[in-house]
Amino acid sequence: MARALVGFVLGLGLFAAAEEIRRVVPIFQPDDGPATFVEPELRRSQNGVLETTLELKLAKHTVAGRVFEAATYDGKLPAPTLVVKPGDTLRLTLVNNLTPPGQPLPAQRVVSLDDVYERSMNIMRNMHHEDTDAPVHAAEPPPDPQAQLYSNLHTHGLQVSPAGNGDNPFLLIKPGETFRYEIPLPADNPSGFNWYHPHKHGSTAKQTWAGVAGGIIVEGDVDRIPAVAQATRHVMVLQELWMDNTGHVPSALPVPVGGMHMFSTIPPVPSDILYTVNGVYHPTLDIRPGETQRWSIVNAAPHRFFDLTLDGHTLYQIQQDGITLAQARPQQHILVAPGNRIEVIVRGGRAGHYRLRALEYDQGHPGGPMPEDLMATIRVRGEPLTEPAPLPSALLPYKDLRNDPVAAKRTVEFKGNTFVAPVEFFLDGKPFDPDRDDATITVGTTEEWTLKNDDFMQHPFHIHVNPFQVIAINGRPVADPIWWDTFPLPQKGEITIRMHPRPDVTGRTVYHCHILPHEDNGMMSAVSLVAGK
């Protein structure tokens, strides 16, 4: 009996060891199947201008064998990747053809800034965030049943003007309306990977749960670094598609819940959340042994953090949030919060299949950590390169804001409540008010902000137009600060950031939590960027 037990234990031990090895060597052999990695369509600027039309409309896509009626730009899931250079101008015509499912397209008319600005402000003024002492604005109209179809467009990461027809978060384009954005990029806009998505307060989460998002590549100096230039580039738009059994994003009031479903609604309907890469569930991407690829990754999910790892491979991070690092960082896993972008160089290892996984991660959601999810399979195959492609090391130097004189200090407190419905999320105890500036910043000066999270759930702080450096986390100085435009606040903790708003961009814009149901429910503030005297 004792010998049988010893044999059993030895056998189990051997199997456990084999399972562990399986994680890092290419034993994983999934069906290749039809889920091939798909590259989003590219639309490039020509002669300094990228002029294109983006029709916001429903379009049916098959995701994990289910027909999902996604909200899309031009029917694409994800939207086309826009490719520009510093100094170019984006001329984007947004045609809002969103409809309730099964309804005919609305008749279109072109609207101007004068047509929509004051109307948009009035609609946002009349949005109610429950159980607050915020003043109720007069002349309150009844809610529009089509409010979830109102939209606009934000160029997340571009250092462009938020005024007028620019990257203006205060606009609201209704179904049946066409609006022309004109967004000139400054000549020194960093080269890197950014993205665009709807940003209409109140409907941003639903529209991104429905799939509306696309990448923006700003080409430039980073692309000329030899180890980067030699790598084959792939854009990866990570999405969190929420669908009920009719193939639509549930239209009722979202409610966070624990367990594998993560969200329910009032009233409840059966629904699932599926994580996709470029609109494909569990795609397979090929790489040759020794080949390097440059993955431009955006977390376009409204809610889910992705702590990414690639079995058996190191991720050489070269960018964070569209700005190149001074030195490539070899990483075994990288946390990509909603709104974050990363760029990594991957070199194909031994032939075989490897999993790109989002590790289990506790972002403070009810019910404990998000479970691990398979995002994609990486298939290393083909003839090995005679000489492995080079890996990046030194990249592009940048300014360290820790040495700057500080013109102003501010503190912002994040606090939310998911115990009730609708959920409540506030900055400094107040919900978003489009008329109220919670900060006025003199551009060209350096400010230091302390961002305090009173919640157990993490809030990714995002500010439009200008990036920032995180110089301390929970009071501990960061040794080598890098640039971010979105950073997840620690649970019940705080960070200190410094920003130096570029001197040539003024106007009103916003900062907010990039968990989009939090933003939609009030966790956003307006900020004015003003010129110095």
Place this chain on the structure above:
Amino acid sequence: MMRGGVVSRNLPAAIGFALALAIGAYLHARTADRERLADPPASNSYIVNQTICLGLQAADANGACKPVGAVVGSMIMVQLPANPASWTIASLSPNLVQEGRIDRLPNPGRYQGTSELYQWRFLATGAGDATLVMRETPRTISPSGTFTYTFRIR
């Protein structure tokens, strides 16, 4: 003789070893099947928690929650914050059949005063109206001490 003795002495160990490998291979095959499962099945669960009840409570001593529509054969999942507060099923219509035990999901720091989410699963077995009354001890979340869920099952 000697060889026969070695074999017979080691036979139990060999059988145990083989058994362990067989169990491991079976479990691995199940895991691999999950990895190959490209298309997860569509959910048939209706999930409710305290949010569908709170807000209606102040005016309702019975702790009525907003009514829920569901279909026969679907799963109804009820999640409530717990520990140290506890919940018991005070009454349950016959066309709702509890499935399995209570799931206890970790929930520290999320909802003040509680550290877990309790989750009950009920199979909707027959058409018609159904009620589920959950009683909280001690009363901390439900103003009336109960949540009365109502379901219209078709």
